[in-house]
Amino acid sequence: MNKVLVVGSVALDSIKTPAGSVDHALGGSAVYSSISASYFAPVNVVGVVGDDFSKAHVALLKKHGVDTVGLEVAKGKTFHWKGEYPEFGDAKTLETHLNVFADFDPKLPKGYETTPFVFLANIHPGLQSRVLDKMKKPKLVVCDTMNLWINITPDELKTLLKRVDIFVLNETESKMLTGIGNIIAAAKAIRAMGPEIVIIKKGAHGATLFSDGFSFSVPAYLLESIKDPTGAGDTFAGAFVGTLAAAKKIDKAALKKAMAHGTIMASFTVQDFSVGRLAHLKKSDIARRFKEYVALTQL
Amino acid sequence: MNKVLVVGSVALDSIKTPAGSVDHALGGSAVYSSISASYFAPVNVVGVVGDDFSKAHVALLKKHGVDTVGLEVAKGKTFHWKGEYPEFGDAKTLETHLNVFADFDPKLPKGYETTPFVFLANIHPGLQSRVLDKMKKPKLVVCDTMNLWINITPDELKTLLKRVDIFVLNETESKMLTGIGNIIAAAKAIRAMGPEIVIIKKGAHGATLFSDGFSFSVPAYLLESIKDPTGAGDTFAGAFVGTLAAAKKIDKAALKKAMAHGTIMASFTVQDFSVGRLAHLKKSDIARRFKEYVALTQL
Numbered sequence: 103m104n105k106v107l108v109v110g111s112v113a114l115d116s117i118k119t120p121a122g123s124v125d126h127a128l129g130g131s132a133v134y135s136s137i138s139a140s141y142f143a144p145v146n147v148v149g150v151v152g153d154d155f156s157k158a159h160v161a162l163l164k165k166h167g168v169d170t171v172g173l174e175v176a177k178g179k180t181f182h183w184k185g186e187y188p189e190f191g192d193a194k195t196l197e198t199h200l201n202v203f204a205d206f207d208p209k210l211p212k213g214y215e216t217t218p219f220v221f222l223a224n225i226h227p228g229l230q231s232r233v234l235d236k237m238k239k240p241k242l243v244v245c246d247t248m249n250l251w252i253n254i255t256p257d258e259l260k261t262l263l264k265r266v267d268i269f270v271l272n273e274t275e276s277k278m279l280t281g282i283g284n285i286i287a288a289a290k291a292i293r294a295m296g297p298e299i300v301i302i303k304k305g306a307h308g309a310t311l312f313s314d315g316f317s318f319s320v321p322a323y324l325l326e327s328i329k330d331p332t333g334a335g336d337t338f339a340g341a342f343v344g345t346l347a348a349a350k351k352i353d354k355a356a357l358k359k360a361m362a363h364g365t366i367m368a369s370f371t372v373q374d375f376s377v378g379r380l381a382h383l384k385k386s387d388i389a390r391r392f393k394e395y396v397a398l399t400q401l
Numbered sequence: 402m403n404k405v406l407v408v409g410s411v412a413l414d415s416i417k418t419p420a421g422s423v424d425h426a427l428g429g430s431a432v433y434s435s436i437s438a439s440y441f442a443p444v445n446v447v448g449v450v451g452d453d454f455s456k457a458h459v460a461l462l463k464k465h466g467v468d469t470v471g472l473e474v475a476k477g478k479t480f481h482w483k484g485e486y487p488e489f490g491d492a493k494t495l496e497t498h499l500n501v502f503a504d505f506d507p508k509l510p511k512g513y514e515t516t517p518f519v520f521l522a523n524i525h526p527g528l529q530s531r532v533l534d535k536m537k538k539p540k541l542v543v544c545d546t547m548n549l550w551i552n553i554t555p556d557e558l559k560t561l562l563k564r565v566d567i568f569v570l571n572e573t574e575s576k577m578l579t580g581i582g583n584i585i586a587a588a589k590a591i592r593a594m595g596p597e598i599v600i601i602k603k604g605a606h607g608a609t610l611f612s613d614g615f616s617f618s619v620p621a622y623l624l625e626s627i628k629d630p631t632g633a634g635d636t637f638a639g640a641f642v643g644t645l646a647a648a649k650k651i652d653k654a655a656l657k658k659a660m661a662h663g664t665i666m667a668s669f670t671v672q673d674f675s676v677g678r679l680a681h682l683k684k685s686d687i688a689r690r691f692k693e694y695v696a697l698t699q700l
Contacts, residue, residue: 308607319621321619
């Protein structure tokens with residue numbers, strides 16, 4: 103089966119939401135997306151952690167078949183993010199400590215460079231580019247980002263986008279990047295920057311994929327309560343890429359199924375802090391939720 | 402075919418949006434919903450207009466097979482609403498002149514009382530109740546409302562809800578009515594007030610139907626530009642009821658199809674001011690958009 107290479111942040115998050123809080127819990131875009139993708143395809147992860155990073159976290163990734171040879175252990179502390187969701191709106195960042203990420207120069211373990219599917223999870227676009235530079239003709243490059251990079255590194259992001267096949271971002275970010283409020287028009291403008299396909303996420307309101315003459319919308323899976331929205335977008339993208347890596351062919355049907363898998367996997371993530379729910383799913387949990395999702399959305 | 406009785410407002414609207422403006426254009430919840438429903442089932446309308454109401458507007462309704470015998474012409478001016486959409490957010494009401502609606506006592510023309518499907522379009526819940534009082538064992542009662550009535554006549558609305566089968570409202574209204582932010586929990590609370598089925602509309606983010614152990618979500622049909630959102634909710638509900646009236650059986654499949662028809666009909670309404678687009682559709686326009694909607698949403 104096709105493998106997925108994921109590069110992104112590996113973090114220890116301290117998060118407060120109306121449902122509770124966690125301190126230095128496992129997080130980061132590469133973690134959420136690797137575990138999410140791992141339910142559909144094998145994953146190689148590239149990232150950096152400090153010498154304070156628990157071996158149990160590495161073991162958890164390995165348990166999901168994630169190859170962690172590319173997870174560099176550097177002297178110092180793991181990337182740390184502290185945030186708060188006052189009313190389940192957008193996260194309010196309280197503290198960001200780059201720590202070992204400040205000097206990270208990604209190296210690819212031997213063999214990683216031919217991984218056919220690449221997911222550039224949310225991280226500095228310069229790092230995303232450097233990893234892509236080392237890849238040998240990937241079959242598909244999917245990229246995520248966040249408002250921060252659109253704000254402070256727009257040129258690096260735009261340079262990167264020319265080499266990306268599928269770009270995932272949220273509605274607010276699509277407006278920031280293009281200055282266009284309507285998502286059809288914004289997607290068109292982003293596709294003109296390079297990506298053949300653009301996916302615009304709308305949080306609790308689902309997501310829409312835009313391709314050439316083809317669009318596909320998914321509503322969110324409905325949940326009666328949410329504990330922590332952190333990692334929902336990363337989880338969506340990870341399952342999306344994993345599903346495509348497992349597909350025989352990347353056609354409309356595969357893209358649609360990947361959107362649905364992204365949606366339901368994200369719904370597991372927000373049901374607990376950190377990867378509390380995401381990392382402990384059985385295949386049958388996913389199959390059951392997929393079936394419920396079909397009932398919820400299919401005529 | 403089953404007929405639909407619609408009671409609601411018939412208005413002359415003066416509206417300003419970023420896309421333009423209209424002065425004293427045909428509007429009102431009964432107008433949007435009657436015309437929308439008329440594409441699926443024949444309609445009897447109950448309402449009141451002033452002696453300033455253009456015969457051309459009545460002719461337009463008749464052209465859609467809407468029986469206008471129940472449209473009373475009273476001495477005075479037609480209900481007038483003046484509103485503005487600053488940035489396609491919620492409407493800002495500038496003026497409301499009830500005019501002939503102030504003293505309206507709905508009378509049902511002979512034969513209307515046995516209309517099997519009843520749609521209580523957005524209007525004072527006291528009026529909605531009085532019309533329902535005159536009906537003889539309707540097969541299905543669908544009801545819409547707005548924030549105003551939840552604010553100023555909550556008790557009358559709650560009394561009415563005990564007699565309603567399907568209640569349609571938007572997300573903000575569901576929160577106002579229940580004090581609950583989560584839509585699953587809010588829908589549960591509203592269903593406990595009487596309606597077997599609750600539909601929560603989310604504007605540009607689609608809608609979800611909640612029944613006993615069954616939910617169904619529809620994303621919105623995507624549009625690159627919107628001229629005027631006025632009447633979208635009325636149009637949705639009108640098509641929803643019309644579709645059910647035309648169905649052989651009110652089962653899950655019929656409810657799902659009705660949600661999809663509601664969504665696509667609303668998408669026509671917002672493409673022009675007043676009923677500029679809604680009132681001039683061919684069956685083939687609706688069929689084409691339905692096909693596009695299936696492609697947009699079905700796996």
